Amino acid sequence: MELTPVQVKVPSAIVTAHARPPALQVDGLVIGLVGRRAPMPVVTGLDLTLARQEVLGLVGESGSGKTLTSLAIARLLDGRSVQVLAGTVTLFGRDLLTLSEAQMRSVRGKEIGMIFQDPMTSLDPAFTIGYQLTSVLRRHFDLSRQAARRRAVELLGMVGIGDPRRRVDQYPHQISGGMRQRVMIALAISCEPKVLIADEPTTALDATTQAQILELIKDLAQTLHMSTIITTHDLGVVAEVCDTVAVMYAGQIVEQATTEQLFYHPQHPYTERLLLALPRVGVEQEMLGIPGAPPRAGQFPEGCRFAPRCGHAVEPDCVAHVVPLEHLAPGRTARCVRRPELTLRGVRT
Amino acid sequence: MLQMIMRRTLIAVPLLLIVSFAVFALTALSPTDPARAILGEGATPDSVRALRHQLGLDQPLLHRYWTWLDGVFHGSLGRSWFGNVPVGTKILQGLPVTAALVLSSLVLTAIIAVPAGLYAGMRTGSPLDRVASFAAGLGLAMPEFWVALLLILVFSEKLHLLPGTGATSITGNVLDDAKHLILPIVALSLPQICALFRQTRASTALVANQDYIRTARAGGISTHELVWTRVAKNALVPSATLLALQLGRMIGVAAVVESVTGMHGIGSIAVQAALSSDIPIILGVVLVTAAVVMAANLLADIATHYLAPKARQS
Amino acid sequence: MTLTYPDAAGPSVLPAAEPSEARRVATLRAFLHRRLATTALVVFLLIVLAALFAPLLGLPAPNVQELAARLQGPSWKHLLGTDELGRDQLARILAATRISLWAACQATLVGVVLGVPLGLAMGLVGGRLDSIISRAFDTLQSIPPLILAIAIVAIVGRSLTPAMIAIGIVFSPTFYRISRAAAATVAGETYIEASRSMGQRTHKIVLTHVLGNVSSALIVQVSITLAFGILAEAALSYLGLGVQPPSASLGSMLTSAANLLNAAPQLVIEPGVVIIVLALCISLVGDALRDVTSGEQVG
Amino acid sequence: MTETMPLLTVRNLNKTFPVRRSALGRATEVVHAVNDVSLEIEPGSTLGIVGESGSGKSTLGRVCLRMIEADDGEIRFADANLRQLSAAQLRSTRAHMTTIFQDPYSALDPRWTVGQIIEEPLRINGSHSRAERRTIVADILPRVGLSADAVHRIPRSFSGGQRQRIVIARALVTRPRLVFCDEPVSSLDVSTRAQVLGLLRELQSEFQLAYLFVSHDLGVVERMSDRIAVMYLGSIVEIGAAETVAQRYRHPYTAALVSASPAADPVAQRARHRIVLNGDPPSPIDIPKGCPFHPRCALAIARCATDKPELVMTPNGHGVACHVTNADRTLTGTTLFDSMVERRLSFAAERTTS
Numbered sequence A: 001m002e003l004t005p006v007q008v009k010v011p012s013a014i015v016t017a018h019a020r021p022p023a024l025q026v027d028g029l030v031i032g033l034v035g036r037r038a039p040m041p042v043v044t045g046l047d048l049t050l051a052r053q054e055v056l057g058l059v060g061e062s063g064s065g066k067t068l069t070s071l072a073i074a075r076l077l078d079g080r081s082v083q084v085l086a087g088t089v090t091l092f093g094r095d096l097l098t099l100s101e102a103q104m105r106s107v108r109g110k111e112i113g114m115i116f117q118d119p120m121t122s123l124d125p126a127f128t129i130g131y132q133l134t135s136v137l138r139r140h141f142d143l144s145r146q147a148a149r150r151r152a153v154e155l156l157g158m159v160g161i162g163d164p165r166r167r168v169d170q171y172p173h174q175i176s177g178g179m180r181q182r183v184m185i186a187l188a189i190s191c192e193p194k195v196l197i198a199d200e201p202t203t204a205l206d207a208t209t210q211a212q213i214l215e216l217i218k219d220l221a222q223t224l225h226m227s228t229i230i231t232t233h234d235l236g237v238v239a240e241v242c243d244t245v246a247v248m249y250a251g252q253i254v255e256q257a258t259t260e261q262l263f264y265h266p267q268h269p270y271t272e273r274l275l276l277a278l279p280r281v282g283v284e285q286e287m288l289g290i291p292g293a294p295p296r297a298g299q300f301p302e303g304c305r306f307a308p309r310c311g312h313a314v315e316p317d318c319v320a321h322v323v324p325l326e327h328l329a330p331g332r333t334a335r336c337v338r339r340p341e342l343t344l345r346g347v348r349t
Numbered sequence B: 001m002l003q004m005i006m007r008r009t010l011i012a013v014p015l016l017l018i019v020s021f022a023v024f025a026l027t028a029l030s031p032t033d034p035a036r037a038i039l040g041e042g043a044t045p046d047s048v049r050a051l052r053h054q055l056g057l058d059q060p061l062l063h064r065y066w067t068w069l070d071g072v073f074h075g076s077l078g079r080s081w082f083g084n085v086p087v088g089t090k091i092l093q094g095l096p097v098t099a100a101l102v103l104s105s106l107v108l109t110a111i112i113a114v115p116a117g118l119y120a121g122m123r124t125g126s127p128l129d130r131v132a133s134f135a136a137g138l139g140l141a142m143p144e145f146w147v148a149l150l151l152i153l154v155f156s157e158k159l160h161l162l163p164g165t166g167a168t169s170i171t172g173n174v175l176d177d178a179k180h181l182i183l184p185i186v187a188l189s190l191p192q193i194c195a196l197f198r199q200t201r202a203s204t205a206l207v208a209n210q211d212y213i214r215t216a217r218a219g220g221i222s223t224h225e226l227v228w229t230r231v232a233k234n235a236l237v238p239s240a241t242l243l244a245l246q247l248g249r250m251i252g253v254a255a256v257v258e259s260v261t262g263m264h265g266i267g268s269i270a271v272q273a274a275l276s277s278d279i280p281i282i283l284g285v286v287l288v289t290a291a292v293v294m295a296a297n298l299l300a301d302i303a304t305h306y307l308a309p310k311a312r313q314s
Numbered sequence C: 001m002t003l004t005y006p007d008a009a010g011p012s013v014l015p016a017a018e019p020s021e022a023r024r025v026a027t028l029r030a031f032l033h034r035r036l037a038t039t040a041l042v043v044f045l046l047i048v049l050a051a052l053f054a055p056l057l058g059l060p061a062p063n064v065q066e067l068a069a070r071l072q073g074p075s076w077k078h079l080l081g082t083d084e085l086g087r088d089q090l091a092r093i094l095a096a097t098r099i100s101l102w103a104a105c106q107a108t109l110v111g112v113v114l115g116v117p118l119g120l121a122m123g124l125v126g127g128r129l130d131s132i133i134s135r136a137f138d139t140l141q142s143i144p145p146l147i148l149a150i151a152i153v154a155i156v157g158r159s160l161t162p163a164m165i166a167i168g169i170v171f172s173p174t175f176y177r178i179s180r181a182a183a184a185t186v187a188g189e190t191y192i193e194a195s196r197s198m199g200q201r202t203h204k205i206v207l208t209h210v211l212g213n214v215s216s217a218l219i220v221q222v223s224i225t226l227a228f229g230i231l232a233e234a235a236l237s238y239l240g241l242g243v244q245p246p247s248a249s250l251g252s253m254l255t256s257a258a259n260l261l262n263a264a265p266q267l268v269i270e271p272g273v274v275i276i277v278l279a280l281c282i283s284l285v286g287d288a289l290r291d292v293t294s295g296e297q298v299g
Numbered sequence D: 001m002t003e004t005m006p007l008l009t010v011r012n013l014n015k016t017f018p019v020r021r022s023a024l025g026r027a028t029e030v031v032h033a034v035n036d037v038s039l040e041i042e043p044g045s046t047l048g049i050v051g052e053s054g055s056g057k058s059t060l061g062r063v064c065l066r067m068i069e070a071d072d073g074e075i076r077f078a079d080a081n082l083r084q085l086s087a088a089q090l091r092s093t094r095a096h097m098t099t100i101f102q103d104p105y106s107a108l109d110p111r112w113t114v115g116q117i118i119e120e121p122l123r124i125n126g127s128h129s130r131a132e133r134r135t136i137v138a139d140i141l142p143r144v145g146l147s148a149d150a151v152h153r154i155p156r157s158f159s160g161g162q163r164q165r166i167v168i169a170r171a172l173v174t175r176p177r178l179v180f181c182d183e184p185v186s187s188l189d190v191s192t193r194a195q196v197l198g199l200l201r202e203l204q205s206e207f208q209l210a211y212l213f214v215s216h217d218l219g220v221v222e223r224m225s226d227r228i229a230v231m232y233l234g235s236i237v238e239i240g241a242a243e244t245v246a247q248r249y250r251h252p253y254t255a256a257l258v259s260a261s262p263a264a265d266p267v268a269q270r271a272r273h274r275i276v277l278n279g280d281p282p283s284p285i286d287i288p289k290g291c292p293f294h295p296r297c298a299l300a301i302a303r304c305a306t307d308k309p310e311l312v313m314t315p316n317g318h319g320v321a322c323h324v325t326n327a328d329r330t331l332t333g334t335t336l337f338d339s340m341v342e343r344r345l346s347f348a349a350e351r352t353t354s
Helices: A066-073 A101-107 A129-140 A145-158 A177-189 A207-223 A235-241 A259-264 A269-276 B002-028 B034-039 B045-055 B061-073 B087-121 B127-140 B144-158 B174-208 B211-218 B223-261 B266-275 B279-307 B309-313 C020-033 C035-052 C089-125 C127-141 C145-156 C160-187 C190-197 C202-238 C250-258 C265-293 D057-064 D087-096 D114-125 D130-143 D148-152 D160-172 D190-207 D218-224 D242-247 D252-260 D266-271 D323-327 D334-353
Strands: A024-033 A040-050 A055-059 A082-091 A112-115 A195-199 A227-232 A244-249 A252-258 A326-329 A332-334 D008-021 D027-041 D046-050 D072-077 D097-100 D178-182 D210-215 D227-232 D235-241
Touching: A024 A066, A040 A055, A040 A066, A040 A082, A040 A227, A040 A252, A055 A066, A055 A235, A066 A082, A066 A195, A066 A227, A112 A177, A112 B211, A129 A145, A129 A177, A129 B211, A145 A177, A177 A195, A177 A207, A177 B211, A195 A207, A207 A227, A207 A235, A207 D252, A227 A235, A235 A259, A235 D266, A244 A259, A244 A269, A252 A259, A252 A269, A259 D266, A269 D190, B002 B061, B002 B279, B002 C127, B002 C145, B034 B045, B087 B127, B087 B174, B087 B223, B087 B266, B087 B279, B127 B174, B127 C265, B144 B174, B144 B223, B144 C202, B144 C250, B144 C265, B174 B223, B211 B223, B223 B266, B223 B279, B223 C145, B223 C202, B266 B279, B266 C145, B279 C145, C020 C035, C020 C265, C035 C089, C035 C265, C089 C127, C089 C160, C089 C202, C089 C250, C089 C265, C127 C160, C145 C160, C145 C202, C160 C202, C190 C202, C190 D097, C202 C250, C202 C265, C250 C265, D008 D057, D027 D046, D027 D057, D027 D210, D027 D235, D046 D057, D046 D218, D057 D178, D057 D210, D087 D097, D087 D114, D097 D160, D114 D130, D114 D148, D114 D160, D130 D148, D130 D160, D160 D190, D190 D218, D210 D218, D218 D242, D218 D252, D227 D242, D227 D252, D235 D242, D235 D252, D252 D334
Parallel strands: A055 A227, A055 A244, A112 A195, A195 A227, D046 D210, D046 D227, D097 D178, D178 D210
Antiparallel strands: A024 A040, A024 A082, A244 A252, A252 A332, A326 A332, D008 D027, D008 D072, D227 D235
């Protein structure tokens, strides 16, 4: 087994995106809150394609269902309160939702690596960083204690932690927030997974640390040939690292495109408003908020879910019927009935 | 680590002094005159005065305390007011009995409650968990001595399986001692098992929902491995603290269970002393039990130190 | 300039929120929704009422001996039978329950009064004084509760009240610890800092913000202490250190019954069952109250 | 004269926190949270303070409002010497300087209704009757964009953005002159963020408010502020007009902050060079000798490790604390940026060749 990263320049992901079968495909995913009452869908019929070695941004406000989606892919939902109600999740041709729990365990960590939002609470306070790394490594590889430890030190070095030999024996509370997120990344890539899912990896971090962490994820995705999903509420993060973007609103994908297309030629009013809401240093452009708040699960409007907050919404077109996702080109979709007649503003107009 | 143990041991000395002085000072408030109590109603004022002088009761409080303390430093806890037996001797007679009872109960409590609590805590809301939790609530509501009475009624009086009386002393005949100890141990541990079960279950349920457990699951670690490594280490911190506290409770409750089953432990010695207002014995028992509980707390702190590295800093 | 916001708290996107009074009703409803807890509450209230109004129930006086009718089984005249002195067992149990409940209340009251105010203050203030007082309460906790009660009885003579006060004293560290921890948690909330930044004084912060938010933790501890108080009273009276004859308490009834264990087991079982039912009901109600007042997990 | 007087003037403010104490209670280790800071805020204007976590920016705000006591230094609020006020005087001054907190979830007592929450400052103040308080609360709700029926609801039924509006209403209900905004939008989604910032700006002009606006996001601070102060490890390293600091910055740390904030434009983003700082900010417990930034600075010279640079002010109010750029005035904005990138690249080249 070769564990050292190989320095190979990978051709741009977009070029190869549709030439080969995708790394991960999500079809008609429905996630619902379950409990005493009837299941209440939160994510309703989500389709998502992650091409090999691309970095996909899954963008949405809090409550849009993006975190639930990423947890559902790794089958990490707390089954007592949230469950996948319908749909398939296919990883390199294998349907994950039909695997047994034991089979799924060997997928987690080995084939799908996960990075979670809050580095303060996502590392176990009672165990050393080294233990947390080696227990995952030894779960998936037949490694001796020493070999696993050597690999853990190596991994810490790879994610840019100085003095890894000392750090490996420290506890999470002894290191800074930025460094903890690096440990999280080391944990996620420890078994060189083919798919990396990062759920809001930089939200809890400072601006300068955020830039470092994004840079690191981007580099690692490239050197380890990983296909990556990054969920975020911040399109700024997307501009930084993503090849393609899927915008989620109220449990649905409303637009999917390459990053450039989405930023320069958005096809959904929600995307336009998200772009206008971005603060940009040194650019004289008013920051505009999106009025109102997203609907809660169980109270999704009948027609277009964004209509109550949308400046372009008209009756009855936008409110009467369910709006289908329109396929404009390969990898390019939008969910807006008025799309053909609207000219939406991108960041360069 | 060693430093912490040293520091805590050093702190324990003044704390024990405070405890003993507080109890000693309370005796000064006693409405009954021990000398008169010892001699009975028919005693002459002269003989009462003589006895008071003999017991040192006519000395000022601080002087008496100092005399007593001086004795303690020389290995003597004073003498009983009745029968003139040294307090130390009496306590040493009772100590092995109580120790056997309490320590066995403590071990039984830990080995039943902790795994059961971990198991139930990982499955909160399941039928099994609900039944176990209700049973624990029921067990907590039972007075130990009443359980002991029922156990005697069933296993000794009706079924003749076990002796109804507890061990009066530890004879060294393990099998015989064990036979005599079984019913008292069961009675003493039942509520404590329930209490520790509830604590362990609650903290397990809390830990099982933490982000870091999800992280470990995302790494492919199995639930089984998680429970016995990650969850256990995080969840058992409050359980360790509770177990130390339970030692104290058990020593107190042992007094009642010992009385029910006719054992001669320090608990029943204390009860006898209380019924006759034998203050020196009471003082000795309080001091010894407080020292034992402090030692147990120290052990709990050491356990916490090992289980929760974050607590080490403070 | 007038500000108009089309996005003003859009009622179309928000569920109808509960006003505060409706919330209280909802809390009550959530409690009543728990069948077990509601049953426990009803049973507990029935026992308390029966104990309080026992003289009105037309039962024989609890201390009247009827030596001709000793150790009788249940009958219409004596619903639970009679004891070894021919006294009516039901009347004695009700009288005993009143004493036991009162004793438990005494212990709990002492624990609350000693522990809660100091705990709230120290949790909010922190610092040096906090560590000294916390250490003092720790020390108190190193004396086993029953042992201290036994010691107090030895010193002041056999009587229930001092013994229960002793139990309360030994339980005050728990109240202190819980209210201190809860207050410290609340103190870390920004709304406390906000209140301070508006110039609010500390004692008012305790009354307005802290007390309400630590109540659910305290309710549980009160119920635990009440239940423990009933058990402790039983133990002390059983040992002859509490209530003195001929007064009946649930514990002292068991003392005499223990000698007749084989002959009249019902005399042991009946008071025991009352103790268990009381203690169980109190803790069930306490647990349910905690669940419904702590809010988030309701529904 | 009085017309141009600043609303808040701070001179040589210091604040340390003990981290560890010896057995005798003496502080053996201290955090230097605020280190010799001076600043001014004009009535009705915004001073933005930007810095990473641990830079002491929030502590500075708290000290300025005397929510915590400074070690030394002078604070003048309007015509009052804030640090000399008695407890009673301070309480009455509190109505004029209020705070908007970062986390709208913990800033509201979960058991209180919105009406009770918003009127709390008035009740503490004791200046209004019950009926008056009710009217004032009813008046302010629509101004922060909340509907009138919010009064009887509890915070749990509101979203983060709406909660922040409640916090804002509470801060404004006493008609303050200075509002300390402590990271008011950093826990909100980007879309809600812009909404709340817009509201804050409208309220500023309506009520003639002065803001002390603290954030770690330079983009947000630039949007909101008239002047910006950049803080690093308790010291102000650069201060000046918002546009100047964001575009013609002259401190290497400001350059790094600008480079770290996303351009929100994928092509521009990929085209530009990045100043990635080495490692995490050092702990405020052992602040490096000399310039606090020198261990992470690409331009550091020998002198930076020994002398702490003074904040040198230009006549137009732009101040920089850096030995290198104060000596070489051509290093500003993009030229500073380029020279930093160049230095890093040449470092990297040296490292690979050696």
